[in-house]
Amino acid sequence: MERPALDAGRLRAALVAPNGPLAALEVVEETGSTNADLADAARLRPWEAADLTVLTAELQTAGRGRMDRSWVAPERSSLFVSVLLRPVNASGRPLPTMSYGWLSLLAALAMAESVAARTGVEARLKWPNDVMVDGRKLAGVLAQLVPASDGGPPAVVVGAGLNVSLTDDDLPVPTATSLLMEYASTTDRNILLQDYLLAFTARYRSFCSVDGDPEAVASGASLRDEVTARLDTLGRAVSAQLPGGGVLTGRAVALAPTGALVIVDDAGATHTVSAADVVHLRPEPS
Numbered sequence: 001m002e003r004p005a006l007d008a009g010r011l012r013a014a015l016v017a018p019n020g021p022l023a024a025l026e027v028v029e030e031t032g033s034t035n036a037d038l039a040d041a042a043r044l045r046p047w048e049a050a051d052l053t054v055l056t057a058e059l060q061t062a063g064r065g066r067m068d069r070s071w072v073a074p075e076r077s078s079l080f081v082s083v084l085l086r087p088v089n090a091s092g093r094p095l096p097t098m099s100y101g102w103l104s105l106l107a108a109l110a111m112a113e114s115v116a117a118r119t120g121v122e123a124r125l126k127w128p129n130d131v132m133v134d135g136r137k138l139a140g141v142l143a144q145l146v147p148a149s150d151g152g153p154p155a156v157v158v159g160a161g162l163n164v165s166l167t168d169d170d171l172p173v174p175t176a177t178s179l180l181m182e183y184a185s186t187t188d189r190n191i192l193l194q195d196y197l198l199a200f201t202a203r204y205r206s207f208c209s210v211d212g213d214p215e216a217v218a219s220g221a222s223l224r225d226e227v228t229a230r231l232d233t234l235g236r237a238v239s240a241q242l243p244g245g246g247v248l249t250g251r252a253v254a255l256a257p258t259g260a261l262v263i264v265d266d267a268g269a270t271h272t273v274s275a276a277d278v279v280h281l282r283p284e285p286s
Contacts (some may be wrong), residue, residue, distance in 0.1 A: 003076035003165055005058060008188050014194055015054075018216060023050040032062035033054075034082035035159035038046075042084055042146045042155040049155070051086040052201060054279060060161075071221065077166050077178075082159040083099055083107075083200065089211045095151035097145075099212025101259035104129045104143040105227050107158045110199040111139050112230055114163070118195050119184035125263050127233040127252070128275035131162075136177035139164055143157065145156065157162040160196070164189055214257065225254060231255075237284040238263065240273055249284060 008027040016022045031037055033053045041049040059075040085103065087095040105128070112123040112131050115138070121137055123131045127273035139162040146155040161275050163171075163178035171178075179187050186192070207223060210216035214224040221229075228234060233252045240248040240263065250265035260274040263282075 001165065001167070002086075003074075004189070005076060005213045006056065006193065007017050010190060011194060015197055016202060018173065020198075021052060022054055022197065022244070023052045023207070025054040025056070027186070027263075028055070028057045029061040030061065032058060033159075034080050036062075038082045038084045038157045038159075038228070039144060042118075042157065042200070043149060046148070048085050051084070052204075053084040054081060054197065055084075056081040056271060063231070066146065070106060072172055073161075073163065073166060074170055077160040077170060078104055078164050079160070079189055079196070082157050083197075085156040085204065086153075087156065087204075087208050088210065090209055093211075095208060095212035097154065098186070098216070098258050099207075100143070100145065100154075100156055102207065102214050102223060102227075103158050103204075104141045104154055104275070105259050106203050106223060107141045107143070107160055107200055107231060108139070109223075109227050110163060110203050111141070111160055111196055114195040114199040115179070115184075115192070116141075118191060119182075119186055121179060121182045121184050125227065125231045125233070127231060127255075127258070127281060132232065133177055133182050136175055138177055138182070147230075155159045158200075164195070213253075214259070227256060233261065233283075239280045239282045239284050241280040241282075242273075242277060243279055 006027050012025050016025050034057050038055050045282040057080045079247035083127050108125050109133055115123050123133055127131050129141040130137050141160050143158045165180045166178035193234055210218050238252045250263040252261055253264050253273055254262040256262055256272050260272050261273045
């Protein structure tokens with residue numbers, strides 16, 4: 001199968017300032033993890049890692065998802081892209097760190113919307129960070145906090161992986177899918193990456209403009225409302241496997257102000273769990 005390379009020059013011309021919203025964009029042939037590389041740059045060379053610096057790779061050999069799960073794919077078959085964020089509001093004041101929990105949901109929403117608009121593949125969200133098509137994983141998002149070495153506000157690296165041209169034989173797990181397998185109208189990774197980054201940066205800037213408040217309306221609807229509208233998790237019976245080995249079973253009823261999931265158990269007690277609190281979240285028979 002022919003899998004064309006990303007066109008770095010074309011992407012930079014369209015996306016990097018002064019023509020686009022990004023500070024920088026680099027395409028590398030191979031790396032262990034784009035998230036790890038950007039996090040290292042933010043920590044060790046902060047002067048080189050401005051807000052909205054992007055790194056993408058044709059092949060990622062040590063990619064990690066939540067709870068350090070591995071995720072691999074053939075060269076040029078997927079999008080592996082990470083964005084470095086230094087969130088501040090219109091006055092230049094850092095956003096409250098409690099708002100950072102929304103950044104992975106914001107990225108997943110931007111991915112689902114850009115994919116649906118460009119390819120016709122209607123994608124939905126699974127809390128906390130998956131983009132799904134008919135119950136199969138199309139894309140995943142991982143956000144990680146990067147503490148500042150000078151004691152200043154932390155940066156955030158938001159990485160996304162989108163399965164583009166994987167076939168049945170390429171899938172790392174049978175519960176995954178790809179745009180090719182979903183009969184997408186295009187699998188051009190240059191178009192898909194450009195659309196995602198434009199959608200992501202527009203949403204990120206709106207989020208920053210309202211000081212990271214998911215309830216505030218920057219344009220049209222609040223982030224919380226828009227995520228909720230595309231989130232299949234809410235209203236369902238779920239089982240949350242917890243790090244200590246316990247299991248919380250109940251109904252997912254809402255998103256908390258931090259982006260955490262609110263679950264009401266069978267006894268009527270309310271529990272709020274963050275992404276870091278949950279090893280697996282699975283739907284249960286209703």
